[in-house]
Amino acid sequence: TKWVYDFSEGNKDQKDLLGGKGANLAEMTNLGLPVPPGFTITTDACRFYLEHGSTPPDLSDEVTEHLTALEKAMGKTLGDPSDPLLVSVRSGAAASMPGMMETVLNVGLNDESVQGLATQSGSDRFAWDSYRRLIQMFGKTVQGIDGELFDEALDEVKREQGTELDLDLDAEHLQDVVRRFKEIVKQHTDRDFPQDPREQMDLAINAVFDSWNSDRAILYRRRERIPGDAGTAVNVVAMVFGNLGMDSGTGVAFTRDPGSGEQGVYGDYLQNAQGEDVVAGIRNTVALTELEQIDKDAYDELLQTMSTLESHYRDLCDIEFTIERNKLWMLQTRVGKRTAGAAFRIATQLVDEGLIDMDEAVRRVTGDQLAQLMFPRFTEGGDAKKLTQGMNASPGAAVGKAVFSSEAAVEQAQNGEKVILVRRETNPDDLAGMIAAQGVLTSRGGKTSHAAVVARGMGKTCVCGAEELQVDTKAKKFTAPDGTEVTEGDVISIDGSTGKVWLGEVPVEPSSVVRYFEGEVDPEADDTEALVNSVHRILTHADSRRRLDVRTNADTPEDSARARRFGAHGIGLCRTEHMFLGDRRQLVEKLILAEGDDDRQAALDGLAPLQKQDFVEIFEAMDGLPVTVRLLDPPLHEFLPDLTDLSVRVAVAEAEGHPDEANLRLLAAVRRLHEQNPMLGLRGVRLGLVVPGLFAMQVRAIVEAACERKKAGGDPRPEIMIPLVGAVQELEAIREETEQVIASVCEEHGAEIRPLIGTMIEVPRAALTAAEIAHSAEFFSFGTNDLTQMTWGFSRDDVEAAFFHAYLDKGIFGISPFESLDLDGVGRLVRVAAREGREARPELKLGICGEHGGDPESVHFFHEVGLDYVSCSPFRVPVARLEAGRAAL
Ligand code: PEP
Ligand code: MG
16 A cells, blocks of 8 residues: 655545545645645545554655655755754645644744754744744644643743733743743653654644544534544645744635625735734634735735636635745645535536536536525624524524414514514414414424424524423413513524524525516516526526426415525425315314214305315416325324313313313314324325215315316316325225216216326335235325334434434434435335336326425435426425426536
């Protein structure tokens, strides 16, 4: 194995071997840019060291070889007493881990060579300052001495000299500092500070290897999901000095503004300083443009270098540089991080500059970035007080008065108040309140809890599972961990992108990108924000590339119309249960309580026209596009009062001596329908098989609505979807009934409507018997919420808040499987069902309508397994369009 690479031997694509810093230093060297000579010890060597507790046997010889070459290039020898070569020993892993690992500067200085450095540099002060920095860094990172001991000693000398500034210390004072530092080293290591330059270097290299496993590095990797076994490379670089006087300095720069994408000169510069002084903020930096006045030649060369880097990397780069006595040196570069807005703008700028094509521009941005651009944002400032942080369930920034019931939300919203609905958890009864509110805050429930799913569907800001809050809806208040009480009417702010909750108003601004999607902004007008134009161009190109269709999950005409404006090509999931709420609840109650066929039919007859009208409006909003209507899915008891609440009411009435007959009957029904595991109980297709007439009523409403639209000159395209099927026999029974209803409605209306009849695949058994089920289904739509719930055995309403944090901490998975599809398990079921379903019925249409339909990584998977479309909430539609385009490239 080759353990060491000279900078001239590597390139930017060797990050895994040379680390990010090493690979880019090599790239710059080969571009002919002014990089100080040096070499990189590979991550292989680090892994060997971590595994065996010692460096590879032949590493030392290789290092010697490369050090000799370095010495030759510099015309100096490491630690030479009369004219020493000094080196820095720097960490650099493949994945950027800013500040997590160690670096030692000025390696090669000792009691003798400090004199040589003084002579050569013409500055005693500089030489002694460099030496004290070496001992300080070496003592701390290599020898493990508490860094504060050095800080204290330095402060003491400053105190004795009556100053607070390092710069006020002269050579003699610094010599005194060195003496004290060496004393500290001796005391804590039982030996003198190592004088042998090579020993210093070797120890520093091992210390960098060791720093891979420092506590903070491990913690950082766990949070950023960086593999723990990658190891770091070590770069040994000839020192250049930014602290040799006012003609020297150090700085950082970006080739474009990483905040906005704007072109220009962005960066900071600090005269007479070394890199760590900038980070430590010891003195104030100046804007990079001022370097033009300070040192015009170096400035010009820097701009030239930055432009070389941009056209070479074809992207925004960030750099670190040093100027040593008017000579520019490049110490680091990498493709720079940027905000979501800058990512879009830079991508189209680079297209316009001819550096990349539109395909590449689409690759350069992500759905997550687009999603960020769609949220209204909290701006900085204001004097709101942070109360807690819950789960970031549905992004956005919402401000309003806290209210604690759906009714209060509706009432106050009607009076023109902005409100935030605060609940322990929400249920379908809260829907009206959620619609009326600016945002929703719950103290229980995870990211697929009712509140979260519904809020995302509506594009409504939601923070859920804020468990530190004690919510008392009866007393209309909640209590924060610090004891702050928030009562009805107090203004709070919630950030659905971060989960943060404040007391008071944090200022917000609307998103221009959403205004564009809504059709309120012409993306090509001259005065349109550049960002909107970039988004428009990139999304249009993604659309031209994608193979997946994008539909939406919507069950109101308003959501349907909005999703259509956002680019949805039809509805993939219309959940009919949302149409059973509100005033219709009583009719549903009647249906459940019906004692005979006549009673039941009367209840169904009451519901039918209302259902039909819903569908008429949705078909109109989606005219000419497919609308997949799912027949009723949730257990019926969800439409009845809570068992405990009702029991209490009945008991109280009885105790007061006027028992309530109606409530008694209701209570009996609630008891009869009560289930220990309702999610595994009487729901979905099972309802259709057990409650006579229910599905038939819904099918009739769908087909009648379609007939009516047709008569009005419309082009309705209904598809009928049966939920929770596990066996083909279930589907066959419902299909037969459905086809009969369709035929008779068509005959009554003299119309020809022929909806596709299909099923959801959301029970593992359905996925495993997809071939049989396909015989009776014209389409499959994967219900990945339930499929995840049932494959993992995770209650989707409970587990996220209950223990997912522990699972995430322990690395059992990196992200909730309810958020991003578990490709290995649930994904395997999807793959099998798609393949075997298509084998049985080649024209089988395949879609997905679980929450994963709007998740970027999952979209790529659905593209890969050959689905026809993904369906997601209206606000995720642009995200899915973009990711479907990216998946196809
Ligand atoms: C699903 O289970 O993925 C699905 C879309 O249905 P619901 O979320 O309504 O159960
Ligand atoms: Mg489901």
